[in-house]
Amino acid sequence: MLxxxxxxxxxxxxxDIHFDVPAGGCLALAGPSGAxxxxxxxxxxxxxxxxxxxxxxxxxxxxDTGRAVWWAPERRRCGYVFQDYALFxxxxxxxxxxxxxxxxPSSKRRESALSLLDQFGLSDLADAKPAxxxxxxxxxxxxARALAPGPDVLLLDEPLxxxxxxxxxxxxxxxxxxxxxxxxxxxLVTHEFNEAALLGDEIGVIDDGRxxxxxxxxxxxxxxxxxxxxxxxxxxxLTGTARADDGExxxxxxxxxxxxxxxxxxxxxxxxxxxxxxxxxxxxxxxADESAQNRLTAQITSITTVGNRVRLGLAAGQPLVxxxxxxxxxxxxxxxxxxxxxxxxxxxxxxxxx
Amino acid sequence: MIGRTWFRLVLGAAxxxxxxxLVLPVMAIxxxxxxxxxxxxxxxxxATDALxxxxxxxxxxxxxxxxxxxxxxxxxxxxxxxGRAVVIxxxxxxxxxxxxxxxxxxxxxxxxxxxxxxxxxxxxxxxTAAVIVALTFVSAPFYLRxxxxxxxxxxxxxxxxxxxLGSSEAASFARxxxxxxxxxxVAGLALAWARALGEFGATLMFAGSFxxxxxxxxxxxxxxxxxxxxxxxxxSAILVAVSAGLLLAVKLIPGQKTLAGAAR
Numbered sequence: 181m182l183x184x185x186x187x188x189x190x191x192x193x194x195x196d197i198h199f200d201v202p203a204g205g206c207l208a209l210a211g212p213s214g215a216x217x218x219x220x221x222x223x224x225x226x227x228x229x230x231x232x233x234x235x236x237x238x239x240x241x242x243x244d245t246g247r248a249v250w251w252a253p254e255r256r257r258c259g260y261v262f263q264d265y266a267l268f269x270x271x272x273x274x275x276x277x278x279x280x281x282x283x284x285p286s287s288k289r290r291e292s293a294l295s296l297l298d299q300f301g302l303s304d305l306a307d308a309k310p311a312x313x314x315x316x317x318x319x320x321x322x323x324a325r326a327l328a329p330g331p332d333v334l335l336l337d338e339p340l341x342x343x344x345x346x347x348x349x350x351x352x353x354x355x356x357x358x359x360x361x362x363x364x365x366x367x368l369v370t371h372e373f374n375e376a377a378l379l380g381d382e383i384g385v386i387d388d389g390r391x392x393x394x395x396x397x398x399x400x401x402x403x404x405x406x407x408x409x410x411x412x413x414x415x416x417x418l419t420g421t422a423r424a425d426d427g428e429x430x431x432x433x434x435x436x437x438x439x440x441x442x443x444x445x446x447x448x449x450x451x452x453x454x455x456x457x458x459x460x461x462x463x464x465x466x467x468a469d470e471s472a473q474n475r476l477t478a479q480i481t482s483i484t485t486v487g488n489r490v491r492l493g494l495a496a497g498q499p500l501v502x503x504x505x506x507x508x509x510x511x512x513x514x515x516x517x518x519x520x521x522x523x524x525x526x527x528x529x530x531x532x533x534x
Numbered sequence: 535m536i537g538r539t540w541f542r543l544v545l546g547a548a549x550x551x552x553x554x555x556l557v558l559p560v561m562a563i564x565x566x567x568x569x570x571x572x573x574x575x576x577x578x579x580x581a582t583d584a585l586x587x588x589x590x591x592x593x594x595x596x597x598x599x600x601x602x603x604x605x606x607x608x609x610x611x612x613x614x615x616x617g618r619a620v621v622i623x624x625x626x627x628x629x630x631x632x633x634x635x636x637x638x639x640x641x642x643x644x645x646x647x648x649x650x651x652x653x654x655x656x657x658x659x660x661x662t663a664a665v666i667v668a669l670t671f672v673s674a675p676f677y678l679r680x681x682x683x684x685x686x687x688x689x690x691x692x693x694x695x696x697x698x699l700g701s702s703e704a705a706s707f708a709r710x711x712x713x714x715x716x717x718x719x720v721a722g723l724a725l726a727w728a729r730a731l732g733e734f735g736a737t738l739m740f741a742g743s744f745x746x747x748x749x750x751x752x753x754x755x756x757x758x759x760x761x762x763x764x765x766x767x768x769x770s771a772i773l774v775a776v777s778a779g780l781l782l783a784v785k786l787i788p789g790q791k792t793l794a795g796a797a798r
Binding site for chain 1: 689691692694695696697698699700701702709710713714716
């Protein structure tokens with residue numbers, strides 16, 4: 181269990197952050213650029229000193245400003261994947277990975293580094309210098325390097341944002357698999373809600389130096405604590421498998437049941453995204469007399485007023501969120517537990533290949 | 535069209551005049567006296583002694599500058615503290631000091647009657663060590679400036695990555711900061727060496743010009759130009775070759791962009 185309570189002033193922001201991350205858990209701290217997210221990771225890793233605070237990991241007390249406890253970064257055993265990956269430019273890929281293997285006898289270091297590179301599909305590039313690697317390759321070398329010494333905590337700074345859209349899908353799939361196999365606390369920061377939703381078990385939304393809400397992606401989208409979270413949480417994401425093209429529309433079998441169509445193209449594993457305000461609600465069972473192609477039966481799980489809008493959390497095969505007006509709630513007699521039909525247009529549905 | 539041609543001619547003529555003026559004197563060193571005669575003169579004991587003294591003193595001065603200057607430059611590049619700007623300015627001051635002033639300054643501080651003269655006794659005066667002190671004083675700032683800007687250019691996250699991977703700051707300095715900054719450090723080194731090799735005024739005033747002890751190649755050239763012009767030419771030719779070699783080395787180091795800032 182990683183425990184942090186930090187108070188720190190940086191660039192005009194007063195950070196006041198408290199959180200716990202259990203072993204095997206991944207907390208994604210999401211917030212706009214310039215919210216001090218990278219500073220939080222620096223404070224955890226020990227490359228920056230908090231003004232006040234306490235950080236513990238298991239029985240170890242890393243920082244306690246009240247008792248003048250301070251562990252240097254090299255003692256904390258934090259794997260750190262930097263935003264620009266920070267690979268050592270003068271060292272080959274395998275020497276980058278072997279850099280932290282100080283307790284391994286030098287004769288075994290190359291072997292250990294090569295086997296890690298192999299796990300990340302990089303064995304052919306062991307002798308390549310970072311400058312000759314692609315963005316996705318650098319990201320994997322950085323991850324292998326951070327994991328090589330067997331860290332007690334893993335920190336990831338915007339792990340996917342430096343990648344182009346095409347590389348991102350495969351990189352996020354690999355990263356999800358890697359994170360899933362780890363038995364240590366993971367903290368990642370990102371300015372993209374979708375990245376946080378994809379990689380984190382839990383998301384903490386940071387605004388004005390504080391975690392203003394913490395929960396799963398669907399919880400945050402369904403019941404945002406503030407308009408900021410509502411806007412930031414953005415689109416609903418549904419995963420599924422695309423059927424072979426039928427010519428006009430891509431039909432996707434959603435995980436957990438149901439189908440959805442989109443005018444975007446794609447096959448295999450895909451993620452669909454749709455904005456909550458594109459999803460309309462009608463009394464169940466609905467009749468197909470409207471232009472919306474996508475219809476799912478769902479149960480209302482939460483009703484949250486956000487400004488002049490109302491967010492409905494919906495339980496279907498996968499959680500859905502709809503944003504409607506207060507008048508609609510009244511006219512349709514919507515209440516928690518009601519079964520309704522959620523519908524939206526295929527043209528409002530975006531597709532990303534996973 | 536005519537206007538443009540006219541301007542192009544002026545530009546070309548200006549460059550031709552510049553080249554003539556800068557290259558002709560250097561060319562003359564090699565062409566004034568027959569090459570065979572030049573090589574003969576190098577066998578002269580005055581020349582060999584001067585070259586030996588120059589090689590020894592510049593090597594030791596540069597070694598001292600590397601050992602002390604590299605950590606100093608790293609500190610200036612990576613720490614902010616009160617008075618940092620003042621310290622940097624003081625370190626750079628010898629760059630702009632007239633050589634005669636540097637010589638007087640050394641005499642006033644480390645000379646027999648200098649403020650530290652009592653501590654050092656007469657060990658420094660008229661000794662090879664005095665040459666090394668003078669060379670170090672005038673050429674260290676060239677290295678320090680370049681090394682500081684090279685360390686500043688090392689991405690902070692590289693050092694942070696090294697620390698999180700279990701290396702202390704000292705180990706990170708040796709394993710990451712120095713290798714990454716190396717092209718800049720070597721360039722600074724070449725500049726400092728070239729400056730030390732050409733040092734004249736401060737050495738003459740502080741160490742004197744005694745053959746085989748304090749007489750470096752530039753001092754020997756000055757000593758001989760009135761009495762044995764071909765010998766002075768031969769020594770000059772050697773210095774031109776070495777200086778050109780150092781300049782070429784700096785130019786050939788990849789990724790050097792901060793060179794212009796070094797001699798500012």
